[in-house]
Amino acid sequence: MQTQAQVRSANLAAVLGHLRDDGPRSRARLATDTGLTKATVSSLVGELVDRGLVAEGELHRPGSVGRPGTLVELDGRGVCGIGVEVNVDYLAVLVLDLAGAVRWQDRLAVDTAALPPAQVLARASAMIWQARTEHPAVGVTVAFPGGVQGSVVRTAPNLPRWVGVDVAAGLAGQRLPVTVANDADLSALAEWSAGPHAHVADLVYLTGEIGVGGGVVTGGRLLRGSTGLGGEIGHLALTPGDEPCGCGRRGCWETVVGLAALLRAAADPGDPLRDPGRDLEDRLAEVRARARAGDARTLAALADIGTGLGVGSAVLVSLFDPAVVVLGGYFAVVGEFLLDPLRAALAARVEDADRVVLSTLGFTAAVRGGAHVALQPVFSDPTTVPLMEAYA
Amino acid sequence: MQTQAQVRSANLAAVLGHLRDDGPRSRARLATDTGLTKATVSSLVGELVDRGLVAEGELHRPGSVGRPGTLVELDGRGVCGIGVEVNVDYLAVLVLDLAGAVRWQDRLAVDTAALPPAQVLARASAMIWQARTEHPAVGVTVAFPGGVQGSVVRTAPNLPRWVGVDVAAGLAGQRLPVTVANDADLSALAEWSAGPHAHVADLVYLTGEIGVGGGVVTGGRLLRGSTGLGGEIGHLALTPGDEPCGCGRRGCWETVVGLAALLRAAADPGDPLRDPGRDLEDRLAEVRARARAGDARTLAALADIGTGLGVGSAVLVSLFDPAVVVLGGYFAVVGEFLLDPLRAALAARVEDADRVVLSTLGFTAAVRGGAHVALQPVFSDPTTVPLMEAYA
DNA sequence: GCTATTCGTTCGGTCGTTGCACTATTGTCT
DNA sequence: AGACAATAGTGCAACGACCGAACGAATAGC
Structure with a gap:
């Protein structure tokens, strides 16, 4: 009652995973892909159909001779x-x-x-x-x-x-x-599973909110500390700086590249950008508008953020050597003004600075x-x- | 010719792994531990004996009633x-x-x-x-x-x-x-597999040589970047500093806590410690001797190294949240003089500074x-x- | 219409685990 | 001392999963 079923489960999972990662395909193709026999794949697909997980699709014409295969694809209606x-x-x-x-x-x-x-x-x-x-x-x-x-x-x-x-x-x-x-x-994980950089082996995700958060995928798995690192990336001392942080220490990265730091650098205290009662997304939109209008102070503030991101990312890139660094949260919103100084700072410290990209998932990533x-x-x-x- | 044998292999591996991780035990105990049947375990153990990987040991008296079990243990002579x-x-x-x-x-x-x-x-x-x-x-x-x-x-x-x-x-x-x-x-990996902290889920190892190297085990697996991070920990800018490094950049961690930095700080150019022709282990032994004799300058230099280690470790600890940070190489040799300032610097930045320990494997770790x-x-x-x- | 080619299924065979029965060995109770 | 309970290990029939080969199915090209 143990390993028999486990083999079955593993093979069902293998078929399902191939359909997810490599798209719809015929049973015969699945057989060669998984290394299983056509007979076994037929049986597995049958069970997956019975469980409502996959469905047969259109005929597949490979353009060459032979009987066309029946495409098997994930059935979204099931679960x-x-x-x-x-x-x-x-x-x-x-x-x-x-x-x-x-x-x-x-x-x-x-x-x-x-x-x-x-x-x-x-x-x-x-x-x-x-x-x-x-x-x-x-x-x-x-x-x-x-x-x-x-x-x-x-x-x-x-x-x-x-x-x-x-x-x-x-x-x-x-x-x-x-x-x-x-x-x-x-x-x-969302960037790793669905973005344009899906399934790269190693990925670092940075998200700019009021603070800074981050997630790391290495070897296809999410990195977790013994307690879960999560929001701690923002509280590393990755860049020179001495600003006091809400966490009680000084020089945390998010005091340099967090949204609060951007607003502080981009506007004087009387400026509407500094109005704590105003919605953050509104204020962020205004920052972008000012930058697009060419406002020098705004552009300088954004460039500083970009440089800070680059300096800090250098440490993460050296440690994890990810194929891609994805910027999310507000970093993606004003990314057009961050990327150049970021890449310049990064290029001075690591080999490949082009691996930094902007998230396309927006605020739905989580x-x-x-x-x-x-x-x-x-x-x-x-x-x-x-x-x-x-x-x- | 595929999955049948894989099941067998996986179960053989499960039995062997239990014997390695949890020590010698009877077949019946193995059965309950692995969830397999007694009959299956008997068969598996038989095959492992035939392959020369395990051997029967003494009888095991559990102190209670019933037939005593035959202990099965790893056979070192085999491979x-x-x-x-x-x-x-x-x-x-x-x-x-x-x-x-x-x-x-x-x-x-x-x-x-x-x-x-x-x-x-x-x-x-x-x-x-x-x-x-x-x-x-x-x-x-x-x-x-x-x-x-x-x-x-x-x-x-x-x-x-x-x-x-x-x-x-x-x-x-x-x-x-x-x-x-x-x-x-x-x-x-050696620290993770054999040291006093074997099999903790997350472990960071730092080794002091002329430079500084490091290895990270997270979730029981060695962390590798797309190219293998390896020696890169020494070249992170984890601490303030502006010394030029052999890698061409400035402020690398190993310019602060590497053995070269220690010797530079502990002795003036004319000092025998700075004699490049002398064996490094000799010079290191002399550093330790001076420290034990209470030489103020040596102690100050070591304290600075310890502080630098603590500051840099804080970043690694925050990122990986390891159960233990093991210091190897020369760090372990003069560790008695490093640990206090190290833990002080670390305690100011992260919660649990006691997780830093000295390697007991010495130079045989690799x-x-x-x-x-x-x-x-x-x-x-x-x-x-x-x-x-x-x-x- | 015939053949070559590829797809998918059917069927007997192999292999590993299971569950149960059975023997072996010890401690404990009467 | 003898019976009984408890635990360890093995033998055997059965089941389930996959494999390999053979077969029917569907299509293109001649």
Whole structure:
């Protein structure tokens, strides 16, 4: 009752993984790709069809002689993964189907810092229920801006009330597996799984918010420390500097390249950019507008940020030697003004500075990564999805 | 001809791994540990005995009722792994048996930098042959102080003639699988596999030579960049500083905490410690002697090194959050004078500064890690070892 | 229409694990 | 001393998964 089924699971997973990574293909092609026999692949595909995970598609004409093969492809209708993001001023939900298509998306402005966590989670749960009315979910992953152990928040610089909260417990009513993880980590996974640089072996993701977060994928796996590194990248002393940081120390990287640093450098205290009551995205949009208009001070501030990013990235690049460094969050929004000084600073310190690119996933990276993680168990062991009844 | 045998291999590996990690135990205990059936374990153990990998030991009395079990333990006589270290002024060889015991050890002073690589490898090969006369080897791993891709040296700051040399090709006459890897990486693996902190999930190893090397184990696996990070830790700008470095840049960590920096700070140019013709180990011993005698300047120099180590380690600790940071090389030799300032600097920046410890493996760490790597294939797939004939 | 070619399925065979029965060996209780 | 309980290890039939070869199916080209 052990290894027999494990072999089956592993082979089902191999077939499913090939279909995900290399696209639809015939059974015969799957056989040569996986090294299994045509007979075995037929049996495996049959079981995956019964579980609602794959479906037969069109005939495949290879343009040459011989009987055309029947394309087998992932069946998106079967199962979906749900990613939820709890952030300082909003909740977001995204539903990804097995084929990687976005099936549903929702966003709700919520003052997470002011409300009790339980109420926030109740709203998140309602959003999840709505998503589930149309999409069969197998799991939920919650992206949280802080350090998480198990499903309990350990550190949350911007949401101090959440420390100690068990996020999964707040969603237990869903009767679904709930995973909780750092938002930057999940964003890194999203870039690794779906972006234009999908499945590179090593990837570093940096996201600019008020602070700076980061996630690292090495050897195809997310790097986690014994407690989960998560938001710590922003609090490294990667660049010279002596600004006091909210964490109590001085010279943290995010005091140099965080959004707060940009606003401080780009505008004097009386400037509307420095108005703490104003929405951050508005202010960021204005920064970009000023830069596009050629405002010298704004451009200089952005160039300084870019240089700081380059100096700090040099350390990360030397350590991890990633194939690509992806910039997300506000870095991507004003990236056009950051990249040149960044690459210049990086090129002075490491060999290949062109590996720094801007994220194309925007602010959905975290939820997307969450949904991807929620689907992971299906790809690792397709037998977790129950067999469907045969309808005639 | 595919998955059937893979199941067998995986289960053989599971049994062998349990015996390595958790010590000798009875078949019944193995069955409950692995989740396999007693019958299956009996069969697996039988095959492992036939391959000369395990042997039956004494009876095991659990102190309670019932028939006592027969202990099954790793059989060291069967196969050995060989670790070879090519370093600037010596060659070293160490033979590890399956049970993790050191079976043989040798060291030869060789001016590697002056001789042609082929000649050095010929001497190494002779040392390996001598080791093999008594110990049946399944593989050789060469530790090299530089960056390695495949078996070809890519960077070698202290052995420039070796760049481009295919080290495995120089040992092809052995007719054994030859692996080549960075010496610090292998040392990190050695600490992870054998030291007092064996099998912690995350471990950072730092070694002080003329430069500074490092290896990182995260999630039980050695961290490698797309090209192999290896010696790059020494060339990160982890601490403030502006000294020119041999790599062409300024402010590299090893200009602050490398052995060269220590000697510079501890003695004036005329001092015998600064005599470039003198053996480094001699000079290092003299540094330690002066420190133990209470020489103020030496102690101050060591304290500065310790502080620099602490500041730089803070970045590594924050990034990787390892359970332990192991100091090897010269750091371990004079560690008694480094640890206090190091921990002070580290404690100011991260939570747990006590995780920094000194290596107990000394200068054999690299060869030990190499031998461990050479044995790895046996533990991953025990069927690679041929069946032995039955002697009556 | 015939052949070559490729696709997918059917069927017997091999192999490894399982579950149970059975023997072996020891401690404990009467 | 003898019976009983408990634990260790092995033998055997059965099951499940994959493999290899053979077969029917579908298409292009002649």
